[in-house]
Amino acid sequence: MGLPGCSVAFLCLLLLKAVGTLAEDDVREPLACTMPRKAQVDLSYRHLAQVPPTLPRDAQYLDLSHNNISQLRGADLDALTDLCVLKITHNGLRVISPAAFQQNRKLQVLNISFNALMTIPDLTLPSLLILDVSENLYESYRLGKAFESLQNLFFLALGSPRADTIKSSDFIPLNRTPLKKLQLGSGTEMEKYENGSFSNLLQLQEVTLKMTFCRRPELFRAMLRDLDSTKTMSVKLVKFLPDICNVSATLSDGLRDLRYLRNLTFQSTWFNSSVLSEIARNIIQSPIQDLSFLNITYAQDTSDGINIQTIPGFNRTANVKAITFDTIHHYQYNFPFVSINKTLFSKMTYLRFSGTGMSIVPCDVISNSPSLEVLDLSNNLLRDRGLWWSSCSFTDKFPSLKGLFLRNNKFEDLQFIADHVHNMTALDSLDLSTNTIKLTGQGVWPAHLTSLSLSDNSLGDEVFHHLSPHIRTLNLSKTGITDLTQAALSQLTSLRQLFLSSNVIKTLPQDLFAPKLEELHVDMNAIISLNPQMFEGLPGLKKLKAGHNPFACNCDLYWFVTSFNKTLLLDWPYDYTCFSPPNLAGVLLSQYQPSRVHCDPWIQVAISLVITLTAMAALGVVFYACDGAWYLKMLWVWLRVKRRGYQQRNRMGQEAFSYHAFISYSQEDSMWVETQLVPTLEGAGLALCVHKRDFVPGEWILNNIINCVEGSYKTLFVLSQNFIQSEWCNYELFFAQHRALSVHQDSLVFVLLEPIPADSIPRKYLKLRNLLRLQTYLEWPEEECKRQVFWASLKAMLRTGGGSVVLRDVAQEIAYLCDPLEANEPLIQKAEE
Ligand SMILES: *[C@@H]1O[C@H](CO)[C@@H](O)[C@H](O)[C@H]1NC(C)=O
Ligand SMILES: *[C@@H]1O[C@H](CO)[C@@H](O)[C@H](O)[C@H]1NC(C)=O
Ligand SMILES: *[C@@H]1O[C@H](CO)[C@@H](O)[C@H](O)[C@H]1NC(C)=O
Ligand SMILES: *[C@@H]1O[C@H](CO)[C@@H](O)[C@H](O)[C@H]1NC(C)=O
Ligand SMILES: *[C@@H]1O[C@H](CO)[C@@H](O)[C@H](O)[C@H]1NC(C)=O
Ligand SMILES: *[C@@H]1O[C@H](CO)[C@@H](O)[C@H](O)[C@H]1NC(C)=O
Ligand SMILES: *[C@@H]1O[C@H](CO)[C@@H](O)[C@H](O)[C@H]1NC(C)=O
Ligand SMILES: *[C@@H]1O[C@H](CO)[C@@H](O)[C@H](O)[C@H]1NC(C)=O
Ligand SMILES: *[C@@H]1O[C@H](CO)[C@@H](O)[C@H](O)[C@H]1NC(C)=O
Ligand SMILES: *[C@@H]1O[C@H](CO)[C@@H](O)[C@H](O)[C@H]1NC(C)=O
Ligand SMILES: *[C@@H]1O[C@H](CO)[C@@H](O)[C@H](O)[C@H]1NC(C)=O
Ligand SMILES: *[C@@H]1O[C@H](CO)[C@@H](O)[C@H](O)[C@H]1NC(C)=O
Numbered sequence: 001m002g003l004p005g006c007s008v009a010f011l012c013l014l015l016l017k018a019v020g021t022l023a024e025d026d027v028r029e030p031l032a033c034t035m036p037r038k039a040q041v042d043l044s045y046r047h048l049a050q051v052p053p054t055l056p057r058d059a060q061y062l063d064l065s066h067n068n069i070s071q072l073r074g075a076d077l078d079a080l081t082d083l084c085v086l087k088i089t090h091n092g093l094r095v096i097s098p099a100a101f102q103q104n105r106k107l108q109v110l111n112i113s114f115n116a117l118m119t120i121p122d123l124t125l126p127s128l129l130i131l132d133v134s135e136n137l138y139e140s141y142r143l144g145k146a147f148e149s150l151q152n153l154f155f156l157a158l159g160s161p162r163a164d165t166i167k168s169s170d171f172i173p174l175n176r177t178p179l180k181k182l183q184l185g186s187g188t189e190m191e192k193y194e195n196g197s198f199s200n201l202l203q204l205q206e207v208t209l210k211m212t213f214c215r216r217p218e219l220f221r222a223m224l225r226d227l228d229s230t231k232t233m234s235v236k237l238v239k240f241l242p243d244i245c246n247v248s249a250t251l252s253d254g255l256r257d258l259r260y261l262r263n264l265t266f267q268s269t270w271f272n273s274s275v276l277s278e279i280a281r282n283i284i285q286s287p288i289q290d291l292s293f294l295n296i297t298y299a300q301d302t303s304d305g306i307n308i309q310t311i312p313g314f315n316r317t318a319n320v321k322a323i324t325f326d327t328i329h330h331y332q333y334n335f336p337f338v339s340i341n342k343t344l345f346s347k348m349t350y351l352r353f354s355g356t357g358m359s360i361v362p363c364d365v366i367s368n369s370p371s372l373e374v375l376d377l378s379n380n381l382l383r384d385r386g387l388w389w390s391s392c393s394f395t396d397k398f399p400s401l402k403g404l405f406l407r408n409n410k411f412e413d414l415q416f417i418a419d420h421v422h423n424m425t426a427l428d429s430l431d432l433s434t435n436t437i438k439l440t441g442q443g444v445w446p447a448h449l450t451s452l453s454l455s456d457n458s459l460g461d462e463v464f465h466h467l468s469p470h471i472r473t474l475n476l477s478k479t480g481i482t483d484l485t486q487a488a489l490s491q492l493t494s495l496r497q498l499f500l501s502s503n504v505i506k507t508l509p510q511d512l513f514a515p516k517l518e519e520l521h522v523d524m525n526a527i528i529s530l531n532p533q534m535f536e537g538l539p540g541l542k543k544l545k546a547g548h549n550p551f552a553c554n555c556d557l558y559w560f561v562t563s564f565n566k567t568l569l570l571d572w573p574y575d576y577t578c579f580s581p582p583n584l585a586g587v588l589l590s591q592y593q594p595s596r597v598h599c600d601p602w603i604q605v606a607i608s609l610v611i612t613l614t615a616m617a618a619l620g621v622v623f624y625a626c627d628g629a630w631y632l633k634m635l636w637v638w639l640r641v642k643r644r645g646y647q648q649r650n651r652m653g654q655e656a657f658s659y660h661a662f663i664s665y666s667q668e669d670s671m672w673v674e675t676q677l678v679p680t681l682e683g684a685g686l687a688l689c690v691h692k693r694d695f696v697p698g699e700w701i702l703n704n705i706i707n708c709v710e711g712s713y714k715t716l717f718v719l720s721q722n723f724i725q726s727e728w729c730n731y732e733l734f735f736a737q738h739r740a741l742s743v744h745q746d747s748l749v750f751v752l753l754e755p756i757p758a759d760s761i762p763r764k765y766l767k768l769r770n771l772l773r774l775q776t777y778l779e780w781p782e783e784e785c786k787r788q789v790f791w792a793s794l795k796a797m798l799r800t801g802g803g804s805v806v807l808r809d810v811a812q813e814i815a816y817l818c819d820p821l822e823a824n825e826p827l828i829q830k831a832e833e
Helices: 006-019 145-149 217-229 253-257 273-284 414-420 461-466 486-490 555-563 601-626 628-647 667-683 701-711 721-726 728-737 766-774 784-798 803-817 819-832
Strands: 040-042 061-063 085-087 109-111 130-133 155-158 181-189 206-212 234-238 263-267 270-272 290-299 306-308 322-330 338-340 350-354 374-376 403-405 429-431 451-453 473-475 497-499 519-521 543-545 578-580 659-664 688-690 712-719 748-752 777-779
Touching: 217 253, 253 273, 270 273, 273 290, 273 306, 461 486, 659 667, 659 701, 667 688, 667 712, 667 721, 667 784, 701 712, 712 721, 712 784, 721 728, 748 766, 748 784, 777 784
Parallel strands: 040 061, 061 085, 085 109, 109 130, 130 155, 155 181, 181 206, 206 234, 234 263, 263 290, 270 290, 290 322, 306 338, 322 350, 350 374, 374 403, 403 429, 429 451, 451 473, 473 497, 497 519, 519 543, 659 688, 659 712, 712 748, 748 777
Antiparallel strands: none
16 A cells, blocks of 8 residues: 655655644654645645535645534545545534545544534544544544454544543454554543453553543543553553542552553643642552653642652662653742662663753753763753752763753753763763853863754854864854854864754855765855765765755856756755746755756857857858858948947937938939838938928039938938039038037038048048048948848938947847848847847
């Protein structure tokens, strides 16, 4: 049934995490469904009154919790044949049709807790692994015959405040199921438990009893006895005692006789020191090894507190190896007085006092545990001298201590701590995360300390100078590091694992050299790119976490996306998204596919070479075929026009012109002007004032010229020997008379109909000689092909707008006309930008 293989199991574990409330505690069996994100549908808190009819058919995970779905009808889920996990909690669900899950043969997890079911539904779900029907309103724990078909069920939760009896016949249908974990009850007191009710659940390993045993302690004894007969290893008692209760002296006697129980947990219960001492004495005589108290309220009703000094008639040591106190509410606002016998607890290796509010360690307890290997004092209010306090000498107290966890306290002085862990001669792991550590002096760390966590302290880059070269595992997550340098790391010569999550590192050093480094976490930083140089000095790297960084999706990331070995990444692909550019923001890196042509430098070099060669070849061809020198000259003209274009960009806009151009020409050339020039330019939408045509008859020629020149954006002269001989004198006169008149030289455009050497112009036309020498002019070409270019340049020069427009138009025209030049088009556009 399952998909074997570690990657699948790993995936499932991840998914179980994602499923959230299916905590690892409850569910260790991996699910056999893959549940990719797109197959997960979360419709919780939507005010739904029924299962929506339009659910994606490939949904594997469906959460409908916290809605108002009062019944599951036969066909509601028929379409979801791949459904693997279904949660419909907190819905007021009253009725589940017997046909509801007929089509959901793959369902493995069903959570219908916190509803109003009046009976435990009878389900035929061959694949079901986990079923939670707790916190409903049924009156009996009797299971229907269909439970016999749940051949894979390994976790079952039942509980209803209205069911107060457990009968031996209730669980008979489960006789053949491989049920390993059972949760029973809803926090109320049971009235009756029939001997042997649990005895048939032969595979049972872990049981949670959510019920109080205040009035009927004998039920507790009976249940324990039956659970021991099934060889149950782990029992959790939730709400074992209420706050007001006349606890029977013999309540916990049953613990003494157990043979198989190893782990015992009390959760969310009330304890008096008298009761706790009594329970502890019984536990010491039991096979229990792992004892936990989670979220308990503790009141001291005896003067000597918890006293476990002597147990009459018991001369062995306790089996207890681990004791956990997690979250203690102190009823009297003072700390429990504890006195225990050192030899009794000589097997103890693990002790945890967490969330107890202590500011000074219970020296008497801790220093009586010479075998202790792990001491976890997280989530308290300890300061440096609260742990190392003067009247509690630790010099010879922790000969075996390997791990010291001081997370989330008020420790401050790193130097003080470094100096004081020397005497814990076996200590290799120290956790100081979430404190208020300050870098005071240069502490000397002992060589035996190889694992250190300083995460979640405000330390900064300076921290690297306060560490030991012996450290192999270093957690500096969330410490405000802004810069990681090779110089800082070079001192940490033994480093195997480096965790730098949640800092503000912008880049990894290019010269990083840490040949022993096996695992590196730089997720949740400010890294925008990763390149091969960063990893050259890390030949031993086996695991990398770099997700949740603001990656810039451009060619710099090409190598990472395409070539980096993704099996090294612990958080690929879902934690890797583009941050910029904006159009790619949020896209998964695994879906971002930069083109190789675009990004690979070698290909680029090759392509540039090819383009350059092609372009050169094309240019050669053009030079040969189309008279390249002529084109170059044109290009020169455009460039000058462009330069001027900047200066006069707004002239057309600022002044009012009636014409784009005034055209002046000789009568001899009127043929060309009327058949070629005027139709072409007017065809392109340019307004022209044509000498002859638009001159007002009767006016003196000079006045006509003045009017036309001033009314036009440009003045176009069609130059030929004829024009120079017959017409130019008027203009020479005009320019002479209107020197003061601001006629922009830039507005003059010359078209040479035939070659006119400057020398051939009569000396008296000084202006024209100068203008032709300075001014760019266009020559009317003989060849048809070049004429197109001529027209394009001319139109562009007469049109309004900047030089870039001129250039682009011309460039396009050229590209269109002379194919070989096409490859060069981008070059021209570049030149124009
Ligand atoms: C079922 O859902 C409830 C409410 O969310 C949760 O407390 C419980 O742990 C879930 N049961 C399982 C087996 O995950
Ligand atoms: C839930 O549905 C019932 C009818 O099925 C309706 O009477 C009730 O008001 C609804 N409650 C909410 C909170 O929507
Ligand atoms: C259950 O078993 C215990 C011990 O064997 C016995 O004392 C008790 O009377 C039994 N209870 C019932 C109801 O049979
Ligand atoms: C704790 O002790 C007080 C006082 O002796 C008593 O009233 C109360 O019922 C006890 N509660 C428990 C849970 O032992
Ligand atoms: C505890 O015992 C006292 C006297 O024996 C009695 O008055 C009281 O009601 C009992 N409390 C409970 C919660 O049973
Ligand atoms: C018992 O507790 C130990 C230590 O917490 C744990 O490793 C082990 O898995 C537990 N066993 C069971 C059966 O829960
Ligand atoms: C802790 O225990 C108290 C009762 O003793 C209960 O009301 C509360 O919900 C518990 N808290 C958690 C987080 O379990
Ligand atoms: C501690 O326990 C051992 C063994 O049970 C016993 O011999 C010794 O007397 C106890 N010590 C004290 C001070 O009660
Ligand atoms: C413990 O007591 C038993 C008898 O009750 C005795 O046989 C045994 O030797 C004692 N063990 C120790 C270590 O004193
Ligand atoms: C460490 O132990 C030595 C002797 O073993 C002692 O002199 C020294 O004071 C101790 N240091 C601390 C910090 O406890
Ligand atoms: C490092 O410390 C942070 C914060 O205390 C913690 O969340 C994280 O799990 C640690 N990293 C590793 C790899 O242990
Ligand atoms: C990627 O890394 C894994 C684990 O280190 C290795 O087994 C695999 O061969 C590598 N793949 C490539 C293509 O280098």
